Amino acid sequence: MNKQDFLDIDRIAFFGRTYSEYLSMFGLDEAILKKGRILDCPAGASSFAAEAHQLGIDAAACDIKYNHKVNELIEKCKRDMQHVFEKFDEAEHLYVWKYYKSKDEVIALRNKALKLFAEDFPVGFKEKRYVDAELPHLPFPDKSFSLVLSGNFLFLYGDRLDLDFHRACIKELIRVCSGEVRIFPLVGLDAKPYPYLNEILSFLDSEGIKAEIVKVPFEFQKGANKMMKLCIR
Ligand SMILES: C[S@@+](CC[C@H](N)C(=O)[O-])C[C@H]1O[C@@H](n2cnc3c(N)ncnc32)[C@H](O)[C@@H]1O
Numbered sequence: 001m002n003k004q005d006f007l008d009i010d011r012i013a014f015f016g017r018t019y020s021e022y023l024s025m026f027g028l029d030e031a032i033l034k035k036g037r038i039l040d041c042p043a044g045a046s047s048f049a050a051e052a053h054q055l056g057i058d059a060a061a062c063d064i065k066y067n068h069k070v071n072e073l074i075e076k077c078k079r080d081m082q083h084v085f086e087k088f089d090e091a092e093h094l095y096v097w098k099y100y101k102s103k104d105e106v107i108a109l110r111n112k113a114l115k116l117f118a119e120d121f122p123v124g125f126k127e128k129r130y131v132d133a134e135l136p137h138l139p140f141p142d143k144s145f146s147l148v149l150s151g152n153f154l155f156l157y158g159d160r161l162d163l164d165f166h167r168a169c170i171k172e173l174i175r176v177c178s179g180e181v182r183i184f185p186l187v188g189l190d191a192k193p194y195p196y197l198n199e200i201l202s203f204l205d206s207e208g209i210k211a212e213i214v215k216v217p218f219e220f221q222k223g224a225n226k227m228m229k230l231c232i233r
Contacts, residue, residue, distance in 0.1 A: 004090040006190035012157055013080040014065050014073070016046025018113045019055075024099065024218035025184045026149055026227055032180070033057050036146025041173065042135065042153050045077040047116035049129060060145075061124075062133035070121045077114050081107070094191040096222045106220075136168035143178035150183045155194035163196045167203050170230075174209060177232050184216065185224040193223075204230065 022028065022040075034057065040048050043061030052059035065073060085107060088095075092103075100106050124130045133139055150173055154166055173181045186194050194200075204211045210231040219225040 002090055003093065004087075005094075006159070006188070007084070007091045007094070008087050009084055009189065011080065011083070012153070012160075013084050014044050014063075014076050015081050015084070015110050016044040016048070016077075016113045016117060017151065018047050018109055018116070019051035021109065021113075021218070022046070022048045022149065022151065025151055025216060026182045027214060027216040028182075032147060036179065037144065038147045038149065039140070039145040039176065040149050040151075041133070041138065042150070043130075044152075045073065045110075045114045045117045046151075047113040047120075048149070050116045050120035050124065053120065053124070053129060060129050060131060062131040062138065064132075064134045066125070066130050066132040070118055073121065074114065074118050081110055081114075094222055095220055099218050099220055136165065136172045138172050138176050140176045142175055144176050146177070146179040148173045148177045148181045150181070152185070154183055155186055155197075156188060158188045158194050158196070159190075163199060166196070166200060170200065170204070171207070174207070174230060174232055177230075179232060181230040181232065182227050183230075184218075184227040185221060186213065186226050186228060187221055187224045191221040191223060200228075 038052065038057065038059040040046060040059065040061040042063040043049060044063055049059040049061035065076065088103065121130055131139060154161065154169060186197065188194060201211055212229045213226050214229050216225055216227050
């Protein structure tokens with residue numbers, strides 16, 4: 001097996017994490033979750049919105065793939081998980097076994113998220129809790145959400161999504177938000193810090209947005225234990 005200095009995946013994977021992983025990745029507590037409407041963007045096959053809904057939290061999820069039927073989404077998620085976890089073995093040295101104890105545990109959590117997502121998606125789509133959307137354009141009015149969460153998309157895929165795209169997406173996440181936008185992680189698939197972080201911070205400053213880099217109680221990629229928190233007022 002070749003050792004790789006990055007996770008060598010050929011696509012932006014359609015899979016997702018569970019509610020409890022979200023709480024840790026984004027350093028969330030109950031007070032902020034109960035404050036108003038939440039958007040998970042892009043959500044993939046995450047069960048955050050499904051589990052939040054069960055808990056009485058007002059949460060919506062959007063993704064470029066939500067124009068597909070649930071059975072197609074399940075199949076796509078399974079294929080993408082297989083691809084990622086095959087490639088994972090070449091890059092395991094970039095990860096740390098703190099939050100998760102083993103690869104089996106990670107796979108079990110991804111499968112749990114898929115199951116809960118797939119059970120909720122058909123009804124949730126009709127209720128407009130799942131929305132088909134392609135960044136950098138979101139089909140929501142200004143300030144629709146009090147909290148916007150963007151996990152495992154923007155900076156993680158900095159090898160194929162460029163700075164202009166990142167700026168446009170962040171501007172759009174800010175547009176639909178009235179409170180806070182949180183982005184995780186701040187590293188790429190090579191577990192190295194996103195190289196244009198200063199450019200993003202200058203851009204946010206020029207937009208009058210207060211940005212903070214905040215430590216979170218989650219780490220899987222080595223050193224990826226911080227999120228970006230944007231305060232919109
Ligand atoms: C790894 S998933 C993130 C899932 C979830 N946020 C999490 O942390 O588990 C990345 C998602 O980005 C979606 N995606 C890729 N390009 C997109 C775009 N331009 N607009 C919206 N979603 C997009 C993919 O379909 C995929 O589901």
